[in-house]
Amino acid sequence: MGNMTFTFADRTVVVTGAARGIGLAICERFAQAGATVYLVDADTQAVTEAAIRIGGVGLTADVSDTPSVQAAVDRVVTDTGRIDVLVNNAGILRDRMVWKLTDDDYGSVMAVHAGGTFRFTRACTPHFRSQGHGRVINITSYTGLRGNVGQANYAMAKAGIIGFTKATAKELGPFGVTVNAISPNAETRMIETIPQGQRDQIASQIPLRRWGTPREMADAVAFLATDEAAYITGAIVPVDGGIAI
Secondary structure, eight states: OTTOOOOOTTOEEEEESOSSHHHHHHHHHHHHTTOEEEEEESOHHHHHHHHHHHTOEEEEOOTTOHHHHHHHHHHHHHHHSOOOEEEEOOOOOOOBOGGGOOHHHHHHHHHHHHHHHHHHHHHHHHHHHHHTOEEEEEEOOHHHHHOOTTBHHHHHHHHHHHHHHHHHHHHHGGGTEEEEEEEEOBOOTTGGGSOHHHHHHHHHTSTTSSOBOHHHHHHHHHHHTSGGGTTOOSOEEEESTTTTO
């Protein structure tokens, strides 16, 4: 998919969790295709540096806080007059076995993953409706589909995003808005914390026998944002080398 020539000229794109990893790769993909890209992240220094690097605009926002989310969306609309694409990618981990999870472990993960997806989608929806057009792409996870030991809170949040994607696809479809999600499997900084031997063992179970790259995740997101994907909505697209089969 690396040779796709989709253009997003005159389109405004907002990506959360954009300072690094898959989020940053998504921003780079849209910027290369001519979009005006707003990178949203809680890490001010990292998002500012990332925005300068790709020629986008960095915004600091806490996706778990409604006023912070609304201020970010208002800034984008003030600057450009529109929002065409929203990518909900922000996330954190608080991994523990369920009997060790604290209320904060549970609440913070839910607030960022599920809550951030909800808050940004809600804030952008009035603009999508008035435009009669919009694309929402959510980032879910294999863990949300199949579960994973030590990640009950994360699995719950990611599974919730799947349900949210399907529900909002039904609600926003009449306004020309599509809502989809990808379930990625990419070698990011999070994966690098896994010992090499264990990483190799997991890779051997992937039908394509390798981890994906952040760019491959970004290409899938970009496709779902195109006019060519206008008849795809409510889909959960596995971009995972077949690991979920």
